[in-house]
Amino acid sequence: GQEFQFGPCRVEGVALQELWEAFRAMKDIVQAKDNITSVRLLRKEVLQNVSDTESCYLLRALLKFYLNTVFKNYLDKAADSRIRKSFSTLANNFFVIASKLQPSQEKEMFSISESARRRFLLFQRAFKQLDIQAAQTKAFGEVDILLTWMERFYQ
Amino acid sequence: DGVAVLPAPQNLSVQSTNMKHLLMWSPVIVPGEIIYYFVEYQGEYESLYMSHIWIPSSWCSPTECPECDITDDITATVPYKLRVRATLGSQTSAWSTLPHPFNRNSTTLTPPVMEVTKDGFHLVIKLEDLGPQFEFLVAYWRREPGAKEHVQVVRSRGIPVHLETMEPGAAYCVKVRTFVKVIGRHSPSSQAECVKVQGETLPL
Numbered sequence: 001g002q003e004f005q006f007g008p009c010r011v012e013g014v015a016l017q018e019l020w021e022a023f024r025a026m027k028d029i030v031q032a033k034d035n036i037t038s039v040r041l042l043r044k045e046v047l048q049n050v051s052d053t054e055s056c057y058l059l060r061a062l063l064k065f066y067l068n069t070v071f072k073n074y075l076d077k078a079a080d081s082r083i084r085k086s087f088s089t090l091a092n093n094f095f096v097i098a099s100k101l102q103p104s105q106e107k108e109m110f111s112i113s114e115s116a117r118r119r120f121l122l123f124q125r126a127f128k129q130l131d132i133q134a135a136q137t138k139a140f141g142e143v144d145i146l147l148t149w150m151e152r153f154y155q
Numbered sequence: 156d157g158v159a160v161l162p163a164p165q166n167l168s169v170q171s172t173n174m175k176h177l178l179m180w181s182p183v184i185v186p187g188e189i190i191y192y193f194v195e196y197q198g199e200y201e202s203l204y205m206s207h208i209w210i211p212s213s214w215c216s217p218t219e220c221p222e223c224d225i226t227d228d229i230t231a232t233v234p235y236k237l238r239v240r241a242t243l244g245s246q247t248s249a250w251s252t253l254p255h256p257f258n259r260n261s262t263t264l265t266p267p268v269m270e271v272t273k274d275g276f277h278l279v280i281k282l283e284d285l286g287p288q289f290e291f292l293v294a295y296w297r298r299e300p301g302a303k304e305h306v307q308v309v310r311s312r313g314i315p316v317h318l319e320t321m322e323p324g325a326a327y328c329v330k331v332r333t334f335v336k337v338i339g340r341h342s343p344s345s346q347a348e349c350v351k352v353q354g355e356t357l358p359l
Contacts, residue, residue: 002336013232013260013337015288022230072204084210085228092198092231 004097006153009056011100014093016147016154022089023143029083031141034134041126041138042145046119055153056103057116062146063098065124067091070139090143161185161248164192164221164239169253171262173285173342174335175226182221183241183248191217191242196225199233199256209238217242232337234258264333264342267291271329271348276321278350280329284313290334292341295319298326298349308334326351 004011050058071091103113127135164180171177183190194212201208215223229235234256241248267289270281282291291309295318296302309316321327328349333342 012339015337017287018230018337067200067204071200084208085213088196088198088201088210089230091200091204092233095198095200095203096231096233 003155004150004153005052005155006056006059006101007052007054007103009060009101009103011097013100014096016151019090019093019147022086022093023147025086026083027141027144030137033137034141036130036134036138039126039130039138040142040145041123041135042142042149043122043126046123047145047149050116050119050149051112052153053109054112054116054119056101057113058119059150060098060101060103061116061120062123063094063101065120065127066139066143066146067094067098069127070136074136074140160246161190161241161243163248163251164241165251167237167239167251167253169225169237169257171257171259173265173333174259174262174288174338176224176229176257176259176262177222178215178225178237178239178253179222180239180251185243188243189219191219192221192223192239193217193242194223194225194237194239195250196228196238197236198231199235202234202236202256229257229259232258232260260338260340262335262338264335264340266343266345267331267333269329269331269345269348271350272315273321273350273352274315274317276323276352277317278319278321278327278329279315279317280309280331281315282309282312282331285333286312288335288337290336291331292334293318293329293331294344295327295329297322298328321352323352 004014074087127139130138162183164183166181167178169176169178178194192215194215195209196212197209212223212225213227225237236256237253238250240250267285268283272279278295280293293307293309294304296304307318318329319327326349328347330344330347332344
């Protein structure tokens with residue numbers, strides 16, 4: 001069956017198609033609330049030229065950030081039940097993926113994990129430069145950028 | 156919220172077969188009155204990170220029947236909490252919650268229904284449409300000692316699929332099982348069905 005292969009990290013049990021359908025169902029509503037069009041959090045320096053091995057470290061950091069910071073308070077503001085349903089699909093599947101990403105912690109992987117950490121910090125710094133609600137809305141609206149990047153590792 | 160006067164629905168359970176999930180409960184009876192039920196769910200993420208958030212079911216908020224097809228609501232392979240309450244006008248019952256969270260990886264997978272036919276010398280199979288999450292592992296072989304078993308993965312649903320060009324006079328047998336990607340499980344195999352060129356489908 002289809003699965004993700006982020007370098008050594010293999011993730012089964014998630015249908016990428018379901019994630020796309022969930023995001024598309026709320027994309028217009030979510031992205032319409034993002035008024036800061038001059039800023040992009042998941043910019044090229046974060047996601048471009050990421051090696052397979054590095055991808056597991058980077059995605060784990062990004063997904064944990066989404067789960068703990070971006071998604072966490074989002075539902076309180078999203079009264080629309082269509083958004084809540086799509087949000088739940090995304091959040092729970094991101095939760096599954098993040099729990100299955102177990103990158104190696106061995107010393108020889110330090111340079112790779114450090115490179116992933118620097119990329120993640122670029123994203124996190126950009127996030128922190130915005131007002132928290134504006135940053136959450138923008139990051140949520142950029143889930144399609146993240147899914148597009150993840151698609152590269154879907155087999 | 157209305158005052159909780161109505162009795163809460165009891166005996167909640169989920170019956171799940173081939174990734175179709177049905178939440179059921181005992182009806183609340185008030186003679187001469189129509190009771191409406193509201194169903195809500197919470198995935199593992201919501202229960203861990205925002206436990207005050209419950210999401211109305213797609214099809215059963217409200218419903219009159221004491222059951223709810225929650226298939227469209229269960230969209231990740233994680234435990235889901237489910238709850239139901241009854242309403243009658245402004246009267247509202249307390250919530251009843253499913254005793255154990257439901258995970259779609261516990262669904263019962265049954266051997267798929269198949270139709271094995273011949274189209275001239277062509278061995279053809281038609282499989283039931285179980286939805287996009289299913290793949291079919293079709294095994295077929297020529298019925299003779301030492302025959303090799305071939306396996307073909309079929310993803311198309313509900314349309315005839317050509318398996319093999321048969322030798323005149325030979326008998327061929329087919330059996331199938333399903334594979335569900337998002338839970339990584341197979342169903343049991345179906346019974347084998349055999350056909351013979353210029354003959355009838357032979358029972359085993």
